[in-house]
Amino acid sequence: MTSLTDFSDLNDLPNIDAELFEPPSSERLRIPHSTEHAPKILLLYGSLRERSFSRLAVEEAAHLLNAMGAETRIFDPRGLPLPDAEDASHPKVDELRQLAQWAEGMVWCSPERHGAMTGIMKAQIDWIPLALGGVRPTQGKTLAVMQVCGGSQSFNTVNQLRILGRWMRMLTIPNQSSIPKAFMEFDDKDRMKPSPFYDRIVDVMEELVKFTLLVRDRSDVLTDRYSERKESAEEVSKRVNQRAI
Numbered sequence: 001m002t003s004l005t006d007f008s009d010l011n012d013l014p015n016i017d018a019e020l021f022e023p024p025s026s027e028r029l030r031i032p033h034s035t036e037h038a039p040k041i042l043l044l045y046g047s048l049r050e051r052s053f054s055r056l057a058v059e060e061a062a063h064l065l066n067a068m069g070a071e072t073r074i075f076d077p078r079g080l081p082l083p084d085a086e087d088a089s090h091p092k093v094d095e096l097r098q099l100a101q102w103a104e105g106m107v108w109c110s111p112e113r114h115g116a117m118t119g120i121m122k123a124q125i126d127w128i129p130l131a132l133g134g135v136r137p138t139q140g141k142t143l144a145v146m147q148v149c150g151g152s153q154s155f156n157t158v159n160q161l162r163i164l165g166r167w168m169r170m171l172t173i174p175n176q177s178s179i180p181k182a183f184m185e186f187d188d189k190d191r192m193k194p195s196p197f198y199d200r201i202v203d204v205m206e207e208l209v210k211f212t213l214l215v216r217d218r219s220d221v222l223t224d225r226y227s228e229r230k231e232s233a234e235e236v237s238k239r240v241n242q243r244a245i
Contacts, residue, residue: 013067015194016202023068024210031213038071039212042103046110046121048078051190053148053182054109054121057201060192061107061146064205070212073099075124083126093127100128101135105142105212106170107205111182112149112157125164139169140219144208146177146201153180169223173211175204 010018022028043062045054055074062072080092088094100106110121128137143165147157158176165172179185179197192198215222 010067012063015192015198016067021067022206024206024213025069026213029210029213031217035217038069039065039209039216040102040104041065041070041072041107041208041212042099042105043072043074043107044109044121044124045074045077046108046118046124048120052111053179053186054111054146056186056190056192057146057148057177057179057182058107058109059190060198061109061144061201061205064202065107065209068205068209070209073102075099077120077124080120080123080127083123088127096124096127097129097132097137100137101132103141104216105144105208106138107144107146107208108161108165109146109148109177110157110161112147112154115154115156117147117157117160121161122164125168128168130168136169140215140223141170142208142212142215143168143170143172144176144204145172146204147179148182149178149180150183151181153178171211171215171222173204173207175200175207177201177204 010016010021013021041062043058045052045058047054058074062074065072075096077092080096081090086093088097108121108125110117130136130138145158145161145165147154147161155176155178158178162172162176177197177200185195185197186192192201
């Protein structure tokens with residue numbers, strides 16, 4: 001797991017026009033009595049290559065998020081077992097699940113391989129359960145989806161990630177990023193070059209922080225369901241109704 005919390009200086013973002021950069025805030029969004037701590041964002045990437053462009057895109061996103069006042073954690077999928085190949089007590093699985101519970105929002109970025117997300121990306125999502133010890137680690141949290149492409153631009157992977165985000169009961173933001181020919185978009189220092197694709201990542205991260213600030217204090221209300229209230233009421237009724245024993 002990598003933390004980029006310390007990299008929040010605009011001097012570390014040479015592609016940004018400081019005069020136009022406006023970090024989202026509760027004040028700008030007119031949110032009264034908002035939680036004061038920095039938005040907590042978990043970033044996942046889907047490649048184990050030494051020079052992984054999905055990892056580089058995620059690191060660039062983390063730099064931007066930190067500059068916008070967020071606290072970030074990047075999960076390293078190296079060593080994560082295939083789903084069901086190990087018990088959930090495996091250290092990498094436990095680390096991922098704890099980070100999922102810690103986060104208030106997430107960024108998922110995968111390469112597109114054979115027209116789809118990678119197995120590495122899917123394995124990480126599959127290890128995060130819908131419920132964990134009475135807590136739903138993803139429900140009501142925000143999500144931004146990104147992909148990197150080896151060739152021409154495609155949207156297959158971000159569309160699949162959106163489906164998974166909905167299945168995990170997350171609030172996936174409208175904006176997204178797809179970087180074609182990703183090998184051309186990063187310099188020798190593994191930083192992203194200035195381009196419309198970089199600007200799109202700025203837009204996506206800005207939108208993610210805004211939605212996270214808007215949602216995080218209200219997720220319990222937004223995800224409250226009639227069917228679940230009804231189910232809970234029936235369970236309580238069975239417990240207190242002696243004739244049902």
